[in-house]
Amino acid sequence: MKSMAYPQDYSKISKVEKPVIGYARFGRVLKFNRYLFLLQLTLLLFVFEFLVIFLLEDYFKVLSSITKRVLEDSYTKSYKFLKLTLEYSVSQGRLPTLQESFIYLILSLLSLLLLTRKSNPLPKYVSAWLMYIAFVYFVSSFYFLLFLEKFPYTERDFAILYLLQQTGVFIFIPLVLGLSLSVFTFSPLNLLFNAFTILLTLIYSSVFGGIRYIFFVYVLKEFSYIHMPAMFFIFGPLLDFIYIVSFYSLCLYMTLRLLQKRQEAFYQWGF
Amino acid sequence: MPKVLLLIIAFIFLLLLPFLPSILEIIFKRDKDPIPIDQHRTKEPDYFGKSFIKLLTKAFEDLNIQNISKLQLAYIQLKLKREEWVGVLNSEDLLETNVHTSIIFTQDAVFNHSHTFRRELVVFGNAVFLSECVLRSLYVKGDCFVEAPLSVVRWVHVEGNLIIKSKADLGVSVYALEVKIRDRTTFKRAYAKKIDTSDKPLLDKNPTQEGRTININGSFSVKGSITIGDKEGPVVIDGDLFSDGDVQIEGNVWIKGNVFSQSSITLKNGVVIGIEGKVKSAVARGKIFIKGPVRIYGYLHSEKLVEVIP
Amino acid sequence: MGVLIFLLKAYMILLMFILLMYLIRHYFFTLNRAFGKQRLYYQDVLDEDLPTVSVLVPMHNEEKVARxxxxxxxxADYPKExxxxxxxxxxxxxxxKEILDEYAQKYPFIKPLHRYGDLPRGKQNGLNxxxxxxxGEVIIVYDADYLPPKGQIRTLAVAFKDPQVGAVMGRVVPINAGKNLLTRLLDIERTGGYQVDQQARYNLGLIPQYGGTVGGFRKDIVIKLGGFDAKILxxxxxxxxxLYLNGYKVAYANIAECYEEAPEDWNVRARQLRRWSRGHNQVMFKYLLPTLLSKKLSFWQKVDxxxxxxxYLQPFLISLGLIDSLILFFLGEMQIIGSYLFLLFIFAHNSFGNFAPFFEIGTALVLDGVKERVFLLPLMFFEFIFNIIYASLGFIDALIDLITKRTVIWQKTERFRNA
Known part of the structure; x- marks a missing residue:
């Protein structure tokens, strides 16, 4: 009778091991905790939506006072939205002169012509964006050249529209991030990561949205309403989605880096 | 004016900041490689055992050991997937209950005592399990007889026949020339020329049974569940059967092709799958339950469990 | 004027509804792929009686990649006989031609088909x-830039043991993923498209798409159904x-992964996208009504x-939506908060992702187990207008094709591999 055990091994474990089979990516699914999923959905959506609505009036009040400090000639008004009173400060804007409109028309037209030329050396994705910007400015300048007096908005309309747009973005952030991030239910830490991401996104949005507002009001005052369409159609909610997706990817990265210590903790077999 | 300048700088900064991680990734390309695809991947039912024995043979070759059967009792450090100690035995008995290294028996091995093998067990002769054993994986060059409860975690690869006469859980993958199951056995996949639960001649060997044979030619695919089996007479299907639901086959039924189910498969009392000399499969996403005399020529695969009660 | 404003607003509501449908669909797909029961593909069916297979590789000036x-x-491990x-x-x-003849001399099972002279050019004509x-009973198609793994023909061909399967499709993975911004974006889009979208559609019994490469079909059925329409790209x-309208289905093999070469140049990508959009919209014109009226399709298959x-009509509808909202803006209709929130939805769905929202791609990346690649998601912003322009142009091409019945000329995607 011979002993063949590894001499240094004194382990008392009698079980061999649990089957460890790598979950190939074609058939794996994510570990799913139904309760954590529902908890995240509920908490992330309701808590943050509540927070947004609760802080909305204060946010716009602060923004209004900062606007007033930066743009000293601005005046303060308020707007009733549902049961909320949203305060804003805005400087008086101005209509473009015929000369300005004409210059923008020529510039945008020239840009469009140059960008659509085959010899355009810019990468197509950059050209595509520039074409879009040029197109918006072309429409805008064309309008102001022909129907200057009929422009339906004042700086106050702009401010109200911006307020509503920003409110829309605030409401949308917990919704879109809550729905997309709740999918990850690997650990209770996910709830923390996801809540942190939404919070960070909301903070970023309030800072970015605020600065953007003051910047826009300044542009309308100094450089006329000809830029107003661009403020909504180019630099509007489209830009908000950059940081929303950016924070989403950051949260994904945190999840992948911190929680994926072992494959088994992350995936399960999907069949 | 400086306030406004600051405002413009802050706006541009906040606009570009979210792109920072993306731009860093584009510049530093930390995760630029395409997801790895194994260009040599093929479907091999003996993959586990074959690749292990390939590693082992290579490791012995590296040590200039040509004839394993002449090896004396020793610990050898071999480079398998990583450097590890491997114990080599001839026909000696094994003392330890818990064995923490891979063990190689150079000749026949009879396991009279209970053991737990935390690493691979290799037998270059025949293997006989007479006492309860727990294994990680098992390679047997000759035949393997299981006459006491056996529990395997990963794979079993038997170049000869595998005869199971006691309760056994054979882990994820079983490969053998022939598998004879004579007591309750579970596994996930098994490949052999013939897997049977009884020596009794079934429909493929004894076609002249009583009653009129129902012959169906061609393959068919059903959306729901299907039950096949006729009390009046035998059923022979010359084709494959695909189903989205449960497949229940009972009695004198011979399906010469494959059986595939997105749910479970039950084979009972006289069912034959495949034709001798050819490889056919029974594949289920759910459980495969086999009861009574049943014979399969080829491959059994369940994503959950194959349970055989002869 | 009132009627015009009404129509413009109605269009925005319709657009929002359509985009919302897509958004819900993709969220559902994401949940299904992330947690749902996956449908088993046929890779585990071991069978010695495999069908005979003809592998077709359409090639036009492929000297860089042919070998x-x-x-x-x-x-390939498929039985050579x-x-x-x-x-x-x-x-x-x-x-x-020389390369193909050289291989044909060496290997009797390589039988090149040389098409010159008056024969009309194009993949569909070549395939016909x-x-x-x-x-072969089964036809497997690979584009010339693909790198099929050893066991893939078997994996694809075995699906045809199921008599309901009319075609099979594998997963496409760009090998040059890390090359530049474009290939990196295409890589993550493909991940979303296959790992989540195609697999979810297969799981749910909807309509996984046969993609024309890393896939195959039953020869007799395709011949019976009249081969490929020469007018459709x-x-x-x-x-x-x-296939679906005739009661067959497409099986999606997520396990059948194959490297391809993604376009590395935005001009090439623009042409490819325009061609895809044109072809896809041609199919839309031809099959919209038959799909609606089909008795072979279930309700959800019809919806999907x-x-x-x-x-590929979506980008065109969005560009109309952008123009529409610009007009509404100048007509003083921006006060309607609703129409503004519509835009939010439009952008949410489409700004990040080539017809797949960012969360679908994000989930696919997690399933693939990648790491820093997730940071690329915000860069999809750059593709937004690009996709709208070239997919819309493709739609317009298809519309002109429909009206004029003109002959279409296939434009091959340029290859980038270094010899």
Whole structure:
């Protein structure tokens, strides 16, 4: 009778091991905790939506006072939205002169012509964006050249529209991030990561949205309403989605880096 | 004016900041490689055992050991997937209950005592399990007889026949020339020329049974569940059967092709799958339950469990 | 004026509704792929009686890549007596012909089809001609830039053991993923498209799409259904609908992963996208009504089928939506908060992702287990207008094709591999 055990091994474990089979990516699914999923959905959506609505009036009040400090000639008004009173400060804007409109028309037209030329050396994705910007400015300048007096908005309309747009973005952030991030239910830490991401996104949005507002009001005052369409159609909610997706990817990265210590903790077999 | 300048700088900064991680990734390309695809991947039912024995043979070759059967009792450090100690035995008995290294028996091995093998067990002769054993994986060059409860975690690869006469859980993958199951056995996949639960001649060997044979030619695919089996007479299907639901086959039924189910498969009392000399499969996403005399020529695969009660 | 404003607003509401449908669909797909029961593919069916296979490789000036794919196909573990390889040399003017003849001399199962002279150019025409000489029961197609792994033909062909399967599709993975911004974006889009979208549609019994490469179909059925329409550039999408409308299905093999070469140049990508959109929209015009009226499709297959048909119409509808909202803006209609929130939805769905929202791609990346690649998601912003422009141009091309019945000319995607 011979002993063949590894001499240094004194382990008392009698079980061999649990089957460890790598979950190939074609058939794996994510570990799913139904309760954590529902908890995240509920908490992330309701808590943050509540927070947004609760802080909305204060946010716009602060923004209004900062606007007033930066743009000293601005005046303060308020707007009733549902049961909320949203305060804003805005400087008086101005209509473009015929000369300005004409210059923008020529510039945008020239840009469009140059960008659509085959010899355009810019990468197509950059050209595509520039074409879009040029197109918006072309429409805008064309309008102001022909129907200057009929422009339906004042700086106050702009401010109200911006307020509503920003409110829309605030409401949308917990919704879109809550729905997309709740999918990850690997650990209770996910709830923390996801809540942190939404919070960070909301903070970023309030800072970015605020600065953007003051910047826009300044542009309308100094450089006329000809830029107003661009403020909504180019630099509007489209830009908000950059940081929303950016924070989403950051949260994904945190999840992948911190929680994926072992494959088994992350995936399960999907069949 | 400086306030406004600051405002413009802050706006541009906040606009570009979210792109920072993306731009860093584009510049530093930390995760630029395409997801790895194994260009040599093929479907091999003996993959586990074959690749292990390939590693082992290579490791012995590296040590200039040509004839394993002449090896004396020793610990050898071999480079398998990583450097590890491997114990080599001839026909000696094994003392330890818990064995923490891979063990190689150079000749026949009879396991009279209970053991737990935390690493691979290799037998270059025949293997006989007479006492309860727990294994990680098992390679047997000759035949393997299981006459006491056996529990395997990963794979079993038997170049000869595998005869199971006691309760056994054979882990994820079983490969053998022939598998004879004579007591309750579970596994996930098994490949052999013939897997049977009884020596009794079934429909493929004894076609002249009583009653009129129902012959169906061609393959068919059903959306729901299907039950096949006729009390009046035998059923022979010359084709494959695909189903989205449960497949229940009972009695004198011979399906010469494959059986595939997105749910479970039950084979009972006289069912034959495949034709001798050819490889056919029974594949289920759910459980495969086999009861009574049943014979399969080829491959059994369940994503959950194959349970055989002869 | 009132009527005009009403129509403009109605269009915005319709657009929002359509985009919302897509958004819900993709969220559902994401949940299904992330947690749902996955449908088993046929890779575990081991069977010695495999069908005979003809592998078709359409080629037009492929000297840069021809040897790679032929070497890999020669190495395939499929029984050689059941395999033939037909590289379709479609009017090549480079060394493709010489390379193919060299391989044909060495390997009897490589049987090139040289197409020159008056024969009309194009993948669909080449495939139609190859079908006439192919001996295989099953046709597997690879584009010339693909690198099929050793066991893939078996994996794809075994699906045809199921008599309901009319076509099969594998997963496409760009090998040059890390090359530049474009290839990196295409890589993550493909991940979303296959790992989540295609697999979810397969799981749910909807309409996974046959993609024309890393896939195959039953020869007799395709011949019976009249082969490929020479006027349609997206022969793959057309076949998908033809099969479903005739009671067959497409099986998606997520395990059958194959490297491809993604376009590295934005001009090439623009042409590819425009061609895809044109072809896809041609299929939409031809199959919209038959899909709606089909008795072979279930309700949800019809819904998915219609949404899939309209996928390349979406960018055109969005561009109309942008113009529409610009007009509404100048008409003083921006006060309507609703119309503004509509825009939010539009952008949410489309700004990040080539017809797949960012969360679908994000989930697919997690399933693939990648790391820093997730940071690329915000860069999809750059593709937004690009996709709208070139997919819309493709739609307009298809519309002109429909009206004028003109002959379409296939434009091959340029290859980038270094010899």
């Amino acid at each position: 790679y794919i032929l070497d890999l196909l020669v190495e 059941k395999l033939e390889i037909i590289p379709i040399n479609d009017h090549s003017t480079d060394r493709t 001609d190859a079908l006439k000489i192919a001996k 997206a022969e793959d999408t057309e076949l998908t609908y033809k 089928g219609l949404l899939l048909l309209m996928i």
